[in-house]
Amino acid sequence: MSSDVPDDATAPADRVKHVRIEDEMEQSYIDYAMSVIAGRALPDVRDGMKPVHRRILYAMHEMGVSSGSSHRKSSSIVGETMGNYHPHGDSPIYDAMVRMAQDFSMRYPLVDGQGNFGSMDGDPPAAMRYTEARMAPIAEELLADIEKDTVDFSSNYDDRLTEPDVLPAKVPGLLLNGSSGIAVGMSTNIPPHNLGELVDATVHLIDNPDATVEDLMEHVTGPDFPTGGNIVGRDAIYSAYATGRGRLRVRAEYEVDREAGQIVVTELPYQENKARIVERIADDVNDGEIEGIKDLRDESDRNGVRIVVELKRGANVDVVENRLLDHHLESTFGVINLALVDGQPQVLSLKESLQHYVEHRREVVRRRSEHDLAEAEDRAHILEGRLRALENVDDVVDLIQDSEDRDAARSGLQERFDFSEDQAAHIVRMQLGSLTSMEAAEIEDEYEDVQETIEYLRAVLDSREKLDGVIKDELREIKDEYDDERRTNVLEDEGQVTHEDLIPEEDCVVVITEDDYIKRMPVDQFDAQNRGGKGIIGADPKEGDRVSKVFRANSHDYLLCFTNQGQVYRLKTYEVPEMSRTARGKSAVNLLSLDDGEDLTAVVSTDEFGDDECITMVTRNGYVKRTSAADFENILSTGIRAASLEDGDELVDVEVTDGTTDLVIATEGGMTIRFDESEVSEMGRSARGVNGIKLEGQDRVAAMVATDESDERSLLTVTENGYGKRTLLSEYRTQSRYGKGLVDIKTDERNGRVSTAKAVTDEDHLIIMSESGQIMRIRAGDVSQVGRNTKGVTIMELAEMDRVASVTVVPAE
The missing domain is CATH 1.10.268.10 (Topoisomerase, domain 3)
Structure with missing residues (x-):
């Protein structure tokens, strides 16, 4: 079959190449990445400039906008740069020029700006049509001798003009002002340095080519940030200089005036937003994360930073200082000394950076x-x-x-x-x-x-x-x-002082309300009173709320907080905010991830469990279960399951046992049962448990106590109307699990139902709290010791409609 197609019609098809799409994508992406790396994001090791900065300065040089000339409109400089050398938008060019004019961003600003060029508070600069600029004197040192064929030039983007590939740079610009940038698959973050120290180190390296990083560090103390501050630890600086990578702890400069009750901040970590720091401190104070601050003022002006933190009377200054350092006044500067060497990105040590500059x-x-x-x-x-x-x-x-x-x-x-x-x-x-x-x-x-x-x-x-x-x-x-003086000091790292190190060890009373407001108070705030008194105000719950639990703990103890829904959370006692007797407290949802309807019902205070110890739990419906304490060592911030519950049941009390004790369960109806702990097998956290006591009618479990045959303590039973008694634990004979038990106290109209039961000695102190917030401290020995099946005596006089919410024991020792 003949064809009328000309012979040369297939010629274009001969130039078509068949390639695998993944190969083409890979090569194209590599080309794009190298374009970003070399053309935008990374500085050149020789002059420390990225292309945009180099082009801005060269455009100013060509315009004659030197340090001795008058200022020119920023829009004119940006337009000249964009039209002749930098084929990108005017906004990034202006942003780059603005940063070169900011004395809080550049250790030695390269642009002398006139007008609003932004602030440490994150305020944006004025539009380029309003501001003016010219070269700073030190910028001219970067361009000195550029007309003397000192560097190579290349054609600009439209081949009309030529631009320098690098500036002559009389100063080591890479380390002088540092640089930061994010390329494709890599980033750079180089801190600024003191010019005098860099010059001394460079001269030393020229004279001693075999000098080590340690030798150079005799001249270069460390980075020198324009905002001052302090670098904590020399080891981190050495690591950054030796390897090109490191993490520096940068701390604000501040003074603690204990007599005036003030902490005054005068210098901030590099690149931190001052207004945002002040706002975050205020938020933490309002949320209760930082206690002891009564006022916060930003008194900064053109002369420098001044943030005044006013402390409350009696506040622990060391604790407030440490909290501010942990969260606001100390930051990390991650050093990545990555720069272009012969067009290729390399991570450089201090010596290598100076060698390439030389x-x-x-x-x-x-x-x-x-x-x-x-x-x-x-x-x-x-x-x-x-x-x-x-x-x-x-x-x-x-x-x-x-x-x-x-x-x-x-x-x-x-x-x-x-x-x-x-x-x-x-x-x-x-x-x-x-x-x-x-x-x-x-x-x-x-x-x-x-x-x-x-x-x-x-x-x-x-x-x-x-x-x-x-x-x-x-x-x-x-x-x-x-040359000028260093602004950033280098402090010896004396070890991290933790918040816990600054918290004094003391016995505390922790109060929880039904609406899950929580606070702590020192036990010594409450003097012992005589039995039958009204007590004093210990909490001021909001209308409709009532105190539900009060317990004693050491400020350094770990607390296992069990909820009515069978969840358990973990926190340190000192994390509970310390407040006055009349304060309502802080919502527990700010400390624990509680669900709706989830209330704290039991708390175990312990530093660490023994190998053979168990967490023994009892529910309102009389179920008992034992779970190895080891299962509660790793508790998530969102809590973990402690027990599975039937509908309508809830966790009511928890004890730490070792497998050799007896359990005494007390009910709201005044019944008690004592049985050997071994009758309850160990089971997993998700188990429901076994029956512990047979409840009659509407009776429910009120509390549980762990004891043994040698225990000489008494069982203190307190009713909701403020009556109570003590009976030797030896009078409660051991029975089999899941019996009805014995009558412990009469729950008539006078007494009301049983609120709680505790094991006490004569010398122990009791802290009793009512639902309305009244609190009272008495000796346990002041409560009469009588037999079982009695009515008891008045322990605390309650107002009408008020009831006993909880009792905690302060051991005699």
Whole structure:
């Protein structure tokens, strides 16, 4: 079959390449990543500049916006940069220029800004049409000698102009102001440094190429942040300098005035937002995370930072200070000294960074010297011609006068006096007045000076030692001009002081209400009273709320908090906010992840469990279960399941037992049963448990006590109407589990139902709290010791409609 398709119609198809899509995607993404790495995100190790910063400064240089000129509108500078060198949006260009003008962002600002260039509070700068800028003097040091062929130039994005690939950089810009950026798959975060220290370290490295990082650190103490502050620990600095990576603890500068009750912050960690710090401190104070602060003021002005923290009278200053450090006044600066070396990203040590800078300066000084030498030799050549012309001044003048035009005069000079073309052209252009004897003397002096310059430049080019000497001299001149004192101090790391270290160990009373408000108070706030008193205010629950539990714990104890729904949570006693007797407390949902309808019903205070110990639990419906204490060692912040419950049942009491005790269960109806703990087998956390006591009617379990045969304590039973009694535990005989038990106390109209039962000695103290918040402390021995099946005596006088909520025991020791 013939075809009418021309032979060359298939030619484009011959140029089509078949490639795997994953290979093409991989290569394209690598090309994109390298474009971002080299063209936007990472600085060059030689001048420390990213392309956008380098282009802004070069555009200002080309515009003549130097440190000695007047300020120019920022929009003009941004427009020039964008139109000629940086083919991106005006917003990122302006943002980059703004940062170069911020004295809280740059250790040595490269732009001298006029107008609103933002603040430490995170306030944005004014629009570019309102602000003005010019180069800072130190920026000119980065551009010095750029016209002397010191660096390579490349075409700009539309091939109209050329731009420098790197700046000559008389100062080590990479470490001077640092840099930060996020590329594709990598990031850089380089802290700023003190110029004088960098110069000293660079000079030392030039003189001692084998110097170690430790040697260089004798000159470079550490990063020097523009906002001051303190770096805690020298080991972290060494790690960052030795490996190029490290984590620095940066701490605010503050003073603690104990007499005035103030903490005054005067310097903040680098790159921290001052307004946000103040706001977060205020939020933590309002949420109860930080206690002891009564007022917080930001008194900062143009002269510096000043944040005043006013402390409450009696506040633990060390605790407040530590809380502020933990959450607000100390931050981590992650050092990643990543920069471009020959166009490739590398993580660099301190020594490597300075080595690359020194090599760059050697190249710059060499090229500058070659450029200056060529110009000096050209000038010497011209001066030689002028001197020879002066020697033959009459003949030269006659020849020029007799020539028809300039070209003829130039040719005649070359033929008769053997001048070069450049010499002849220069002589033809000379004015007659330059042929005087005085002018001849000046030319001879200039010629001698040029010869000295040529000799010096040739010596520099021929000697590595002299070339390095030029670099060192220029660095020392820079130091003399711009050096200043360090702003950031380096503190020895004396170990992390934990919040717990600052909390005094003391016995506390923890109060919980039915609506799950919680607080703690020192036990010594409550003096012992006589039995039958009204007590004092110990809590002020809101309307409709009632006190449900009160218990004693040491401020450093771990608390296992059991809820009515069978969950258990863990927290330190000191995490419960300490408040006054009349305070309502803090909602427990801020400390524990409680669900709706979930209430705290039992708390076990313990530092650590023994290997053979168990958590023994009892429910309102009389179920008992034992679970190994080891199952409660790792408790999530959201809590874990302690027991499974039937509908309508709830967890009511918890004891820590060791397998050798008897359990005494008391009911609200005044019944008690005692049985051997071994009758309850150990079971997992998800188990329901076994029957412990047979309840009659509407009776429910009120409490549980662990005891043994040698126990000489009494069982204290307290009723809801404030009556109670003590009976020796030995009077409660051991029975089999799941019996009806024995009558313990009469629960008639006077007594009301049983509120709780505790095991006590005569010398123990009782802290009794009512639902309305009245609290009373008495000796247990003041409560009469009688037999079972009695009515008891008045323990606490209650107001009408008030009832006993809870009783806790403060051991005699």
